[in-house]
Every structure is written in C-alpha cells, then in structure tokens.
Amino acid sequence: MKADPFKNNLGYNLRRASTAGMSRLAGQFAALDLRPTEASVLLVIEANPGIRQSEVGRMLDIRSANMAPLIGRLDDRGLIEREPVDGRSHGLSVNASGAETVAAIKTEIESHEALIRNALGDLPEEVFMAVMKRIWKQLEE
Amino acid sequence: MKADPFKNNLGYNLRRASTAGMSRLAGQFAALDLRPTEASVLLVIEANPGIRQSEVGRMLDIRSANMAPLIGRLDDRGLIEREPVDGRSHGLSVNASGAETVAAIKTEIESHEALIRNALGDLPEEVFMAVMKRIWKQLEE
DNA sequence: ATAAACAGCTATATAATATAGCAATTAGTC
DNA sequence: GACTAATTGCTATATTATATAGCTGTTTAT
Numbered sequence: 001m002k003a004d005p006f007k008n009n010l011g012y013n014l015r016r017a018s019t020a021g022m023s024r025l026a027g028q029f030a031a032l033d034l035r036p037t038e039a040s041v042l043l044v045i046e047a048n049p050g051i052r053q054s055e056v057g058r059m060l061d062i063r064s065a066n067m068a069p070l071i072g073r074l075d076d077r078g079l080i081e082r083e084p085v086d087g088r089s090h091g092l093s094v095n096a097s098g099a100e101t102v103a104a105i106k107t108e109i110e111s112h113e114a115l116i117r118n119a120l121g122d123l124p125e126e127v128f129m130a131v132m133k134r135i136w137k138q139l140e141e
Numbered sequence: 142m143k144a145d146p147f148k149n150n151l152g153y154n155l156r157r158a159s160t161a162g163m164s165r166l167a168g169q170f171a172a173l174d175l176r177p178t179e180a181s182v183l184l185v186i187e188a189n190p191g192i193r194q195s196e197v198g199r200m201l202d203i204r205s206a207n208m209a210p211l212i213g214r215l216d217d218r219g220l221i222e223r224e225p226v227d228g229r230s231h232g233l234s235v236n237a238s239g240a241e242t243v244a245a246i247k248t249e250i251e252s253h254e255a256l257i258r259n260a261l262g263d264l265p266e267e268v269f270m271a272v273m274k275r276i277w278k279q280l281e282e
Numbered sequence: 283a284t285a286a287a288c289a290g291c292t293a294t295a296t297a298a299t300a301t302a303g304c305a306a307t308t309a310g311t312c
Numbered sequence: 313g314a315c316t317a318a319t320t321g322c323t324a325t326a327t328t329a330t331a332t333a334g335c336t337g338t339t340t341a342t
Contacts, residue, residue, distance in 0.1 A: 002185075002188075002189045002192060002196060002200060003188040003189055004185075004188075004200060005184045005185060005187075005188045006181070006184075008270065009250070009254065010254055010257045010258065010266065010269065010270065010273075011162050011166065011250070011253055011254060011257055012181070013270055013273035013274060013277065014155075014158060014159050014162060014257070014273055015159050015162065015163060016273070016277045017155060017159070017272075017273040017274075017276035017277040017280070018155050018156050018158070018159030018160070019159070019299095020276065020277045020278075020280040020281040021152050021155060021156065021276065021280045022156060023281070023299095024280045024281070025152065026328090035327095035328065035329085036328090036329095037328080037329070040147070040153070043146045043147075044143075044145075044146060046146075047143075047144040047145075047146045048143050048144055051143060052289080052290095053289080053290075054288075054289055054290080055143060059143060059145060061157075062329090062330090063330080063331075063332090064288095064289070064290060064291080065290090065291075065292080065293090065330095065331080065332080065333090066329075066330070066331085067290080067291095068290060068291050068292080069291090069292095071290095072291095086289095086338075086339075087289095087337075087338045087339075088288075088289045088290070088337065088338045088339075089288090089289060089290080089338090090289095090290090109150070109152070112152055113150065113151050113152060115279060115280060116151045116152055116155070116276055116280070117151065118279070119272065119275040119276040119279050119280075120272055120275075121271075121272065121275065123264075123268060123272055125151065127264060128151065128272070129149065129151065129154055130262075131158075131260065131261055131262065131264055131269070132151075132154035132155055132157070132158040133154060133158075134260040134261075134262065135158040135161065135162065135257055135260040136154065136157045136158040136161045137161075138256060138259070138260045139158070139161040139162045139165045139256060139257070139260075140161040140164070140165070160329095160330095164330095167297090176296095176297065176298085177297090177298095178297080178298065178299095193320080193321095194320085194321075195319075195320055195321080203298090203299090204299080204300075204301090205319095205320070205321060205322075206300080206301080206302090206321090206322075206323080206324090207298075207299070207300085208321080208322095209321060209322050209323080210322090210323095212321095213322095227307075227308075227320095228306075228307045228308075228320095229306065229307045229308075229319075229320045229321065230307090230319090230320060230321080231321090
C-alpha cells in the first residue's frame with residue numbers, strides 16, 4: 001500500500017472536487033457542442049442583454065484577448081447577435097437559437113447542481129457557498 | 142449593475158475557489174521552477190521511495206503518456222533517481238537535491254493550507270474534507 | 283487639444299489534459 | 313512450456329483554458 005501525501009490536503013481535495021465537476025460538465029456540454037467556458041459566457045449574455053464583451057470578461061475573469069475568439073465562435077455558430085453601441089463596442093444578446101441553447105445549458109447545470117447539493121450531506125448550501133467565496137477571494141492575489 | 146447568473150451557483154464557486162488556489166500555488170512554485178503537477182509528483186515519490194511511475198500516475202490520475210515527459214524533466218533536472226526494478230519498470234526516489242526541493246514544497250503547501258483553513262471559518266476541517274471527497278467521487282464518472 | 287484609458291483584436295506561449303498507437307516485458311491460463 | 317493478455321514506458325499529436333505583448337481605433341478626462 002502506498003502512502004498518499006494528499007489524503008488530508010485541503011487544497012488537493014478541493015482541486016479534485018473541482019476538476020471532477022468540470023470534466024463531468026464538459027461531457028454534458030459536449031452534446032451541445034459547447035465548452036464550459038462558452039456555456040458560461042452564453043449564460044452571462046442571456047442574463048444581461050446588450051452587455052459588452054469587455055463586461056462579460058470582467059465578470060468571468062476572462063482576458064479580452066481570450067474573449068475575442070470566444071465571442072467570435074458563438075457568433076459564427078449563430079447563437080448571439082452583436083449590435084454596435086458606440087464606435088468600439090457591440091452590445092451582445094442571445095438570439096432565438098441561443099435562447100434554446102441557454103435553456104439546454106440551464107437544464108444541465110441544474111442537474112449538476114443537484115449532484116453537488118446531494119454531496120453536501122448535512123452541510124447547508126449557504127455555508128458551502130460562503131466558504132467557497134472566502135477561499136476564492138482570499139487566495140486570489 | 143449586471144446580473145450574475147453564477148452568484149449562487151455551487152459548481153462555479155467551487156471552481157473559482159479551486160483555480161484561485163491553483164494559480165496562487167503556481168506562483169509560489171515558480172520560485173522553485175516547478176509546476177504544480179511536478180511538485181505533486183515529487184511529493185508522491187518522496188513519500189514512497191522505489192515507487193514506479195505507473196503507480197504515481199494512478200495515485201494522481203495522470204496518464205502514462207503524460208507521466209513520461211513529466212518524470213523525464215524531473216530526472217533531467219537532477220531531482221530524482223531511477224533504478225531498474227524489472228525489465229520494464231524503474232523504481233523512483235528523490236535524491237539529495239530532490240529532498241531539498243521537497244522540503245521547500247512542503248513549506249509552501251503548509252502556508253497554502255493555512256490560508257484555506259483560515260477561510261473555513263467555523264466549518265471544521267474534517268467536514269470540508271469529507272464534502273470535497275464526496276463531490277470528487279460522486280461527480281467523477 | 284492632447285493624453286490617458288478603454289475595447290476589441292492578432293499572434294503566440296504555456297500547463298494540463300486527452301487519444302492513438304507501439305515495443306518490450308511480465309503474468310495468467312491451458 | 314506455449315500462447316494470450318495485460319502492463320509499462322514511451323512518442324506524437326490535439327484540445328482547452330489560460331497567459332503576455334502589442335496593435336488600432338475610439339472615447340474620456342484634463
């Protein structure tokens with residue numbers, strides 16, 4: 001039997017829980033031909049019609065250099081519309097096809113959330129959320 | 142003010158907590174010229190002298206195709222030794238230089254763990270760990 | 283009017299992963 | 313003992329999410 005130096009490591013177990021979730025989610029989204037990042041961008045646009053991509057990037061912590069091809073692909077696939085709001089920015093919104101896709105994403109996310117909620121056991125959801133937000137904020141430089 | 146569809150999303154907050162931790166850790170390890178994955182491999186080897194790289198890969202869930210260059214780099218840098226144990230496998234162990242590196246890694250990890258422990262607030266460490274392991278195991282396919 | 287900040291973008295690099303496939307070795311079964 | 317199956321280490325290559333540097337044009341602030 002081998003010794004596992006990460007058995008009681010908080011950070012390692014946090015990471016494994018997160019990556020297990022992400023890879024499961026990626027599998028679910030594959031049926032929609034979407035990557036998790038694209039799905040998250042689509043949800044933010046749907047929740048904020050007319051939002052500029054720089055704002056989406058700030059909300060999700062995605063650099064503008066990475067937002068450009070991401071938005072480009074969603075546009076190419078006909079899921080979003082871009083309307084100029086000034087000389088440099090476009091307001092983004094989901095179109096009918098995007099709205100359908102968003103509905104499918106929400107279904108997947110809800111079942112994903114249910115699995116996590118189930119794994120919480122006795123731990124109240126609000127406590128879990130508060131702890132995650134504290135770790136996030138305190139560990140980011 | 143923009144609507145944040147992930148404000149109360151368990152999975153998203155889990156992911157952000159995890160990536161904040163990983164990127165902080167990557168920054169700390171950069172001083173040792175090590176990536177987080179390399180550091181984790183080194184810790185497993187140190188805890189299990191003579192372990193084969195296939196076993197390290199199984200413990201950390203790293204494919205053999207990805208283990209090969211990883212171990213190669215640690216060997217090239219003079220941190221580990223490889224001794225043949227049979228016709229196809231080598232037993233791995235850290236050498237003196239690797240042991241020093243491991244000590245430095247452990248120091249970094251301990252301060253990282255302290256930050257996470259601090260963010261737990263009232264939540265007992267064992268509860269956090271148990272929840273992470275349940276999420277991990279239940280969400281991986 | 284001019285400087286600074288901002289938006290969107292290209293090109294490129296890195297880290298962690300994945301799949302496919304292969305050669306050599308070892309283990310299991312008849 | 314022979315044969316098949318599994319294992320080990322590996323190369324080559326692709327994908328995803330991320331990063332930096334730098335550019336153009338637009339808007340804002342002094």
